[in-house]
Amino acid sequence: MVRYRIHLVQITLDGDAPYHDQRRHLLTGEGSFERILANLRLFLGKPVFVHIRVNVDVRNREGVPALLKRLAEEGLAHQENLRVYFAPVTSTAPPSHGVKGFCFTRKDFARIEPEYFTLAESLGLATLPYPSLQLGGCVAAHPEGFVVEPDGTLQKCWDTVGQPEFAVGNLLEYDPLQLAENPVYQRWMSWDPFSEKLACSRCTWLPACMGGCPLKVVFPEAMPEGKVELECTTFKWNWKRTFTLLAERAGEAEPAPRPCTG
Numbered sequence: 001m002v003r004y005r006i007h008l009v010q011i012t013l014d015g016d017a018p019y020h021d022q023r024r025h026l027l028t029g030e031g032s033f034e035r036i037l038a039n040l041r042l043f044l045g046k047p048v049f050v051h052i053r054v055n056v057d058v059r060n061r062e063g064v065p066a067l068l069k070r071l072a073e074e075g076l077a078h079q080e081n082l083r084v085y086f087a088p089v090t091s092t093a094p095p096s097h098g099v100k101g102f103c104f105t106r107k108d109f110a111r112i113e114p115e116y117f118t119l120a121e122s123l124g125l126a127t128l129p130y131p132s133l134q135l136g137g138c139v140a141a142h143p144e145g146f147v148v149e150p151d152g153t154l155q156k157c158w159d160t161v162g163q164p165e166f167a168v169g170n171l172l173e174y175d176p177l178q179l180a181e182n183p184v185y186q187r188w189m190s191w192d193p194f195s196e197k198l199a200c201s202r203c204t205w206l207p208a209c210m211g212g213c214p215l216k217v218v219f220p221e222a223m224p225e226g227k228v229e230l231e232c233t234t235f236k237w238n239w240k241r242t243f244t245l246l247a248e249r250a251g252e253a254e255p256a257p258r259p260c261t262g
Contacts, residue, residue, distance in 0.1 A: 001046075001048050002046060002047060002048060006048060007047070007048060007049060008048070008049045008050075008051070009048060009049075009050055009051070010050075010051045010052075010053055011036065011039075011040065011050060011051070011052055011053070012052075012053045012054075012055055013033070013036065013052065013053070013054055013055070013067060014054075014055045014060060015054070015055070015056070015060035015063040015064060015067055016033075016060075016063040016064075016066040016067040016070060017031065017033040017034070017070075018063065019059070019060035019063045020032070020033040020036075020060075020067075021033050037070075037071075037074060040052070040071075040074075040076060040082070041074065041075065041076070043081060043082065044075070044076075044079060044082075046081065047081070048081060049081045049082075049083075050081060050082045050083070051083060051085060052071070052076075052082060052083065052084045052085070052125075053085060053086075053087050054067065054084060054085070054086045054087065054116075055087055055088075055089050056086055056087065056088055056089065056104070056109070056112075056116075057088065057089040057099070057102045057103055057104060058102050058103075058104065059102050061112065064086070064116055065119055068084065068116075068119055068120050068123055068125055069123065071084065071123075071125055072123040072124065072125060076125065077123050077124035077125050078124035079124075082125070083125070083126055083127070084120050084125040084126045085126065085129070086113055086116050086117070088103065088104045088106070088109040089102065089103050089104075090103055090213075090231070091103050091223075091224050092159040092213070092215055092216060092222070092223065093159050093160050093163060093166070093215070093219075093222050094163070094222060095162070095163070096159070097224045100224045106231065106232050106234060106236075106237070107237050109234060110234035110235075110236070110237035110238040111237070111238065113234050113238060114238050114241045114242050114245060117129060117242075117245075118245060128242065128245055128246055128249065129235075129242065130242075130246065131205075131208040131233065131235045131239075132208065133207050133208070134207065134208060134209060134210040135210075136210070137193065137210030137211060137214070138157075138210070138212075138213065138214050140156040140157040140188060140191075140214050140215065141156075141188065141189070141191045141214045143189065146168075146171075147160075147161060148171055149161055149162070151170075152170045152171040152172040152173075153167050153169075153170055153171075154167060154168050154169045154170060154171055154174075154179075155167055155168070156168060156184075156185070156188045157214075157215050159215055160215070165184075166184060166219075167184070168182045168184050168185040168188070169182060169185070187218055187219070188214065188218060190218065191211075191214040191217065191218050193206060193210050193211025194206075198211065198217065198228075198230070199230060200212075200230065203232070203236075205232065205233050205235060205236045208233050208235060209231075209232060209233035211230070212230060212231030212232060212233070213229075213231040216228065216229040216230070216231055217229075217230070
């Protein structure tokens with residue numbers, strides 16, 4: 001990765017080993033947690049930034065604290081190039097509809113997210129999140145944003161990998177003009193979080209999420225309930241708790257030295 005100038009990677013864990021290995025095992029049935037953990041240690045001291053994404057749903061929520069403590073015990077805490085964050089498992093395109101009943105609503109996940117970050121911060125694995133301006137939104141809505149499958153198939157979203165009905169072309173036969181005329185591609189490009197048809201256009205949190213997941217709006221028929229699902233930022237529901245924590249941290253910090261005025 002260093003040789004090919006890859007500067008940022010995301011690596012996912014589905015909770016501590018018992019939870020992770022139950023759903024992320026090899027064809028042999030052997031778990032993958034310990035291998036991923038060993039690979040994470042390879043990044044220590046390297047010029048590659050790692051986002052450790054912890055997937056959370058109602059089945060593994062209780063195992064998140066144990067995972068964070070394990071990561072700290074393995075020497076991954078207080079590293080400049082490693083940060084943990086938490087992501088609720090979601091049900092989007094048809095292959096994932098089976099987990100719909102295990103997914104948190106955005107509002108419910110927002111209630112537990114600050115506690116996860118508080119623990120992760122205390123262990124040196126994360127810093128408290130702060131809403132930032134999202135100018136570009138999801139890469140799926142970018143004209144030149146693609147996910148490439150092993151055979152060269154071009155998708156716009158990683159949630160549609162392996163589903164040919166969402167494909168917009170093939171890297172091995174790439175033709176910009178033909179791509180622009182692809183009806184699926186055109187549908188992706190119709191994504192507009194400022195549309196008056198969406199509540200996003202009237203939401204004060206729009207600059208922090210830019211409408212969330214375009215897939216859930218552009219292809220509502222593919223969603224579990226067959227309708228538009230807005231994926232709002234969790235700050236919409238937990239900002240009071242999160243900002244209170246941020247204010248407490250600011251109060252605990254040592255004041256900066258006053259400049260000398262001569």
